[in-house]
Amino acid sequence: MSDREDFRRVSVHRELSRRSFLQLGASGLAMAGAAIIVAACGQSATPAPSQVAQSAPTTAPGAAPTVAATAAPTAAAASNPTAVTTSKATTATTGKPTPGGTLYAAAEVDPVSLDPHTQSNFSALQAYDHIYESLTAYDEKMNVIPSLATKWDISEDGKTYTFHLRPNVKFHNGQTLSANDVKYSIDRVLNPKTASPWKSWLGPMEAVKVVDPLTVQMVMGTPFPPLLSGLAGNRASGIMPAGLAEKLNLKIKAIGTGPFKLIEYVPLDHISYQKFTDYWNQPYPYMGGMVFKILQEESARLAGLKAGQIEYAELSAQGAAQIKGAAGISILESPYAWVDLTENNLSVPALKDARVRRALRMTIDIKSMIQKAAFGAAVPSGPVPAGYGQWPLPQNELPYLTPDLAGAKKLLAEAGHPNGQGLAPIVIKCSPQYPDFVSNAEIMKASFAQIGVQSTVQQEEWGTFVKDSAPPGFNYQQSNTADTFRPDPDGFLYPYFHSKGNLNPGNYSNPKVDSLLDQARTISDQSQRVTLYHDIQKILLQDCPTFFWYTKYNIEATGGKLHGYAQSFTGRRYLLYKAWLTG
Amino acid sequence: MRYFIRRLLSTLLVLAGVSVLIFVLVRLLPGNIVDIIAGTEGELSHAQRLAVLQEFGLNQPLPVQYGLWVWNLLHGNFGYSYRTDQPVAGLLLSRLPITIELALLSVVASALIGMILGIVASVSSSGKVKVVAQIVGLLGLSIPSFWLAVVLIIFASFTFHWLPPLIFVQIWQNPWLNLQQMFLPVLSLALGLAAVVLRMTRSSMLEVLGEDYVKVAWAKGLPRRVVVLRHALRNALIPVVTVLGLQTGYLLGGVVITEQIFGLPGLGWTLLNGVYQRDYPVVEGSVMLFSVTFAVINLVVDLLYTALDPRIRYE
Numbered sequence: 001m002s003d004r005e006d007f008r009r010v011s012v013h014r015e016l017s018r019r020s021f022l023q024l025g026a027s028g029l030a031m032a033g034a035a036i037i038v039a040a041c042g043q044s045a046t047p048a049p050s051q052v053a054q055s056a057p058t059t060a061p062g063a064a065p066t067v068a069a070t071a072a073p074t075a076a077a078a079s080n081p082t083a084v085t086t087s088k089a090t091t092a093t094t095g096k097p098t099p100g101g102t103l104y105a106a107a108e109v110d111p112v113s114l115d116p117h118t119q120s121n122f123s124a125l126q127a128y129d130h131i132y133e134s135l136t137a138y139d140e141k142m143n144v145i146p147s148l149a150t151k152w153d154i155s156e157d158g159k160t161y162t163f164h165l166r167p168n169v170k171f172h173n174g175q176t177l178s179a180n181d182v183k184y185s186i187d188r189v190l191n192p193k194t195a196s197p198w199k200s201w202l203g204p205m206e207a208v209k210v211v212d213p214l215t216v217q218m219v220m221g222t223p224f225p226p227l228l229s230g231l232a233g234n235r236a237s238g239i240m241p242a243g244l245a246e247k248l249n250l251k252i253k254a255i256g257t258g259p260f261k262l263i264e265y266v267p268l269d270h271i272s273y274q275k276f277t278d279y280w281n282q283p284y285p286y287m288g289g290m291v292f293k294i295l296q297e298e299s300a301r302l303a304g305l306k307a308g309q310i311e312y313a314e315l316s317a318q319g320a321a322q323i324k325g326a327a328g329i330s331i332l333e334s335p336y337a338w339v340d341l342t343e344n345n346l347s348v349p350a351l352k353d354a355r356v357r358r359a360l361r362m363t364i365d366i367k368s369m370i371q372k373a374a375f376g377a378a379v380p381s382g383p384v385p386a387g388y389g390q391w392p393l394p395q396n397e398l399p400y401l402t403p404d405l406a407g408a409k410k411l412l413a414e415a416g417h418p419n420g421q422g423l424a425p426i427v428i429k430c431s432p433q434y435p436d437f438v439s440n441a442e443i444m445k446a447s448f449a450q451i452g453v454q455s456t457v458q459q460e461e462w463g464t465f466v467k468d469s470a471p472p473g474f475n476y477q478q479s480n481t482a483d484t485f486r487p488d489p490d491g492f493l494y495p496y497f498h499s500k501g502n503l504n505p506g507n508y509s510n511p512k513v514d515s516l517l518d519q520a521r522t523i524s525d526q527s528q529r530v531t532l533y534h535d536i537q538k539i540l541l542q543d544c545p546t547f548f549w550y551t552k553y554n555i556e557a558t559g560g561k562l563h564g565y566a567q568s569f570t571g572r573r574y575l576l577y578k579a580w581l582t583g
Numbered sequence: 584m585r586y587f588i589r590r591l592l593s594t595l596l597v598l599a600g601v602s603v604l605i606f607v608l609v610r611l612l613p614g615n616i617v618d619i620i621a622g623t624e625g626e627l628s629h630a631q632r633l634a635v636l637q638e639f640g641l642n643q644p645l646p647v648q649y650g651l652w653v654w655n656l657l658h659g660n661f662g663y664s665y666r667t668d669q670p671v672a673g674l675l676l677s678r679l680p681i682t683i684e685l686a687l688l689s690v691v692a693s694a695l696i697g698m699i700l701g702i703v704a705s706v707s708s709s710g711k712v713k714v715v716a717q718i719v720g721l722l723g724l725s726i727p728s729f730w731l732a733v734v735l736i737i738f739a740s741f742t743f744h745w746l747p748p749l750i751f752v753q754i755w756q757n758p759w760l761n762l763q764q765m766f767l768p769v770l771s772l773a774l775g776l777a778a779v780v781l782r783m784t785r786s787s788m789l790e791v792l793g794e795d796y797v798k799v800a801w802a803k804g805l806p807r808r809v810v811v812l813r814h815a816l817r818n819a820l821i822p823v824v825t826v827l828g829l830q831t832g833y834l835l836g837g838v839v840i841t842e843q844i845f846g847l848p849g850l851g852w853t854l855l856n857g858v859y860q861r862d863y864p865v866v867e868g869s870v871m872l873f874s875v876t877f878a879v880i881n882l883v884v885d886l887l888y889t890a891l892d893p894r895i896r897y898e
């Protein structure tokens with residue numbers, strides 16, 4: 001009970017002396033004016049200065065188009081000469097970890113559900129990530145590491161995975177983890193009735209077999225190298241006690257093996273967690289508990305940070321610019337798995353011809369787009385997000401880094417549409433749910449017009465937008481959206497660009513791409529796969545079935561008391577289990 | 584009495600109409616719970632989609648769905664939220680007090696501010712007072728409450744380093760903390776409404792103050808306080824009460840955004856979230872609740888007239 005009481009006591013007061021009160025009163029009007037202007041300029045045209053631009057170390061000044069990149073996979077950076085600098089992605093880790101304390105933090109979205117198997121929403125993952133664990137996990141550098149499984153064997157034919165479970169792992173209800181629980185959880189995902197949107201992360205899995213209480217086998221229909229990272233993604237493989245879903249309303253309750261156990265979730269208000277003292281991975285977690293208050297309004301998060309009421313919040317680039325430099329506040333930012341893009345529907349006559357698409361792509365000034373739409377907090381990107389180890393094309397091999405209007409006009413004329421003649425106006429769909437999608441659309445419209453191609457921007461409410469984006473209808477001509485994390489580069493490519501892919505609007509089909517994608521699925525040698533995926537990306541950037549714009553930065557602000565927190569390329573904040581509080 | 588029954592019957596008819604409307608409207612919105620679950624990136628096969636539809640009974644014909652919903656509604660069963668599987672009735676009941684408190688406090692605050700300023704502006708002979716009242720009235724009318732809300736948050740935190748306690752507390756759990764949490768939201772909502780009340784009070788007072796019976800009251804040598812407050816104000820209040828009643832209804836609309844900005848888990852935000860997530864039972868339930876509230880407020884306002892002015896009688 002004392003925990004709950006504690007949560008309510010975080011009122012922030014500062015005794016005001018009479019003098020300071022008078023001063024404040026005098027400055028009050030001025031501040032009110034300033035505050036009004038700040039709020040009114042929420043959509044200011046002036047791009048926020050990019051922290052990265054300022055703080056980017058000059059280690060690679062000679063490298064051609066220098067762009068800050070890749071904080072997370074530093075292992076990859078060694079072998080990838082063009083992966084450039086490390087922007088600040090971890091909090092200062094001075095001093096020794098001290099246990100205890102409760103972290104007060106802001107959640108930017110109310111989690112849709114706490115069920116680890118049935119939601120596509122990232123908000124759900126952010127909430128249950130501290131509670132449920134999978135057989136494998138990612139470390140800070142995106143290496144797959146053991147979690148509930150200590151080791152695994154893969155059969156010769158690549159179809160059978162045998163996992164050896166960690167002994168004496170406790171669930172939050174005191175139960176001990178056994179192979180039955182793993183079978184129950186994975187079977188739940190495989191069951192079509194569960195309607196798990198991320199079931200594909202388990203690939204062609206056919207059966208889960210219990211060998212003995214600490215050994216589980218997963219049998220695949222065909223070899224599927226991405227399985228280990230698919231499990232580490234934790235979107236369709238959280239392990240719960242057998243029979244839990246039948247006993248508990250998993251949308252608002254949870255029992256897992258993770259570092260924190262759920263105390264309560266009050267939708268639209270808060271989620272609170274308590275340290276799980278029997279956690280297998282001692283000495284983690286350091287913090288005694290966490291409370292995430294749902295604050296959708298960014299101004300409220302900024303105010304909370306500024307007043308010292310919360311120690312952690314996710315921010316937009318604009319929000320970060322407002323609070324940067326405030327005492328005790330650190331801004332963390334690094335590229336993460338979020339690629340802004342535009343999907344072309346190839347069944348639309350105007351977009352059928354690759355030359356037209358390429359011409360449109362060539363009109364875009366990507367650097368200006370990043371300034372205007374992402375407020376500088378992004379890097380140009382191909383299909384696989386920049387920062388994802390060796391999988392993305394190196395920055396200096398990306399085409400379209402500068403606009404080429406003359407070339408675009410020439411291409412358009414070759415395609416039989418000089419100055420856009422004979423092309424029906426293109427409709428670009430987007431949703432204000434994500435303001436950058438709308439900004440991208442406006443920039444596209446203005447850029448396309450430079451070579452005589454007309455277009456209109458159509459904004460839709462999110463639910464409508466999702467409906468229009470969904471297969472098999474693909475009710476759009478151009479759709480501005482984003483790709484988020486996939487446990488393997490295959491996930492960014494196969495479903496969208498293989499002629500048999502189920503998210504392929506207008507049936508883009510290139511036999512070369514098909515055969516390379518198929519080949520990459522069967523090879524387990526990583527460096528060979530890297531080469532294949534680079535080749536595929538180069539073709540896609542030429543064919544332009546989709547326009548890939550930029551990889552965004554994950555921007556998180558922490559107060560002075562939170563230490564040892566590292567950002568994850570996945571955008572998840574599960575690494576909070578290694579963080580601690582002082583003061 | 585007959586009038587009352589007639590009003591009650593017509594209110595019920597309105598509510599029946601609302602139930603059909605909201606049921607159809609929410610389903611006319613493109614996209615349903617399945618699309619929301621799948622998102623733009625998730626992959627759901629046809630079989631999986633059907634399984635979800637079946638789970639929520641969305642595969643049945645619309646009239647059947649409507650019949651079931653109304654039947655359950657009449658039995659006090661608002662259904663279960665698609666999102667949390669919680670009973671909607673319980674959810675709404677836990678959210679309703681927050682919204683009612685917010686709305687009531689805003690109405691009371693705006694009535695107090697608006698009426699006092701309005702009376703002062705109508706009685707005072709000072710030009711400055713009139714100008715101030717005009718400015719307050721104009722600002723209140725032209726500043727949208729959601730914008731004011733954002734400014735208030737930033738102002739409170741950046742200037743005064745003060746913010747109310749983070750986690751919401753119900754008024755019966757800790758009134759002091761609760762009132763702190765309500766302070767900024769009420770302020771942001773009350774200003775707009777206060778401006779309306781101010782202008783209404785002022786013009787209505789000016790009109791009444793010119794009437795013969797007020798002159799008689801002055802002539803009798805009654806003290807200023809009695810003339811203004813007892814003779815004039817009472818008659819001047821009728822249009823003010825009408826406006827307050829109507830505006831309270833609209834306030835329920837403003838509450839939706841304000842709750843989201845301040846992170847108050849009230850009915851308004853619940854409704855908004857329900858719409859975003861195509862959580863039909865929650866949307867239907869909360870709109871019904873809003874409609875009932877609206878209808879009851881109108882009824883109460885009509886009945887208040889008789890209390891204010893005994894000459895008004897309903898037959």
